[in-house]
Amino acid sequence: MASVLLVAEALVLLALGVLQVLRGFGSDIDDVGRAETGGVLAILGAVGVAVLAAGVLRRGASYRSPTLVVQILCLPVAWGLVQAGDYGYGIPLFVVPLVIIVALLASVGFGPSASDARGPATHAGQDEGGDAGRGDGRQVTRGPRHP
Numbered sequence: 001m002a003s004v005l006l007v008a009e010a011l012v013l014l015a016l017g018v019l020q021v022l023r024g025f026g027s028d029i030d031d032v033g034r035a036e037t038g039g040v041l042a043i044l045g046a047v048g049v050a051v052l053a054a055g056v057l058r059r060g061a062s063y064r065s066p067t068l069v070v071q072i073l074c075l076p077v078a079w080g081l082v083q084a085g086d087y088g089y090g091i092p093l094f095v096v097p098l099v100i101i102v103a104l105l106a107s108v109g110f111g112p113s114a115s116d117a118r119g120p121a122t123h124a125g126q127d128e129g130g131d132a133g134r135g136d137g138r139q140v141t142r143g144p145r146h147p
Contacts, residue, residue: 002103005096006053006067010046017042056104067104071097 020039029035052070055063074097081090 002067002100002107003053003057005100005103006049006056009096009100010049010053013042013049014046017044017046064104068101071100071104 017039020035020042022039023029024032024035024039049070052063052067056067074093078090078094078097081087081093084090
């Protein structure tokens with residue numbers, strides 16, 4: 001659910017960025033540089049959210065925190081829009097991040113990721129057989145092994 005909403009969020013952000021860039025070429029814009037910069041930043045943000053969506057879809061543990069941070073950062077922006085009376089922008093920008101946050105926490109929780117659940121980890125300096133390594137690929141001999 002969270003990945004689907006993140007993809008939708010990325011597509012909307014991309015569309016708004018392209019629209020802003022195209023509006024920058026119009027004659028009714030006072031500050032063309034500001035319009036173009038805003039559009040380019042929105043497009044870059046869309047790419048970032050799309051990367052996060054792909055990571056969440058793969059259930060990558062390293063994508064949870066940045067996704068949560070991005071969604072939490074949307075909330076004050078949404079609140080400002082609602083206070084300014086822009087309910088059409090503010091309410092969706094408030095509801096969608098909240099749903100994504102709840103879906104992320106409900107679906108993946110705080111447990112181990114798929115890569116963490118594959119098997120026991122080896123200790124630093126040991127190979128999978130438990131032998132200590134020297135760091136250069138050669139093994140340190142400890143004496144004879146008894147079965």
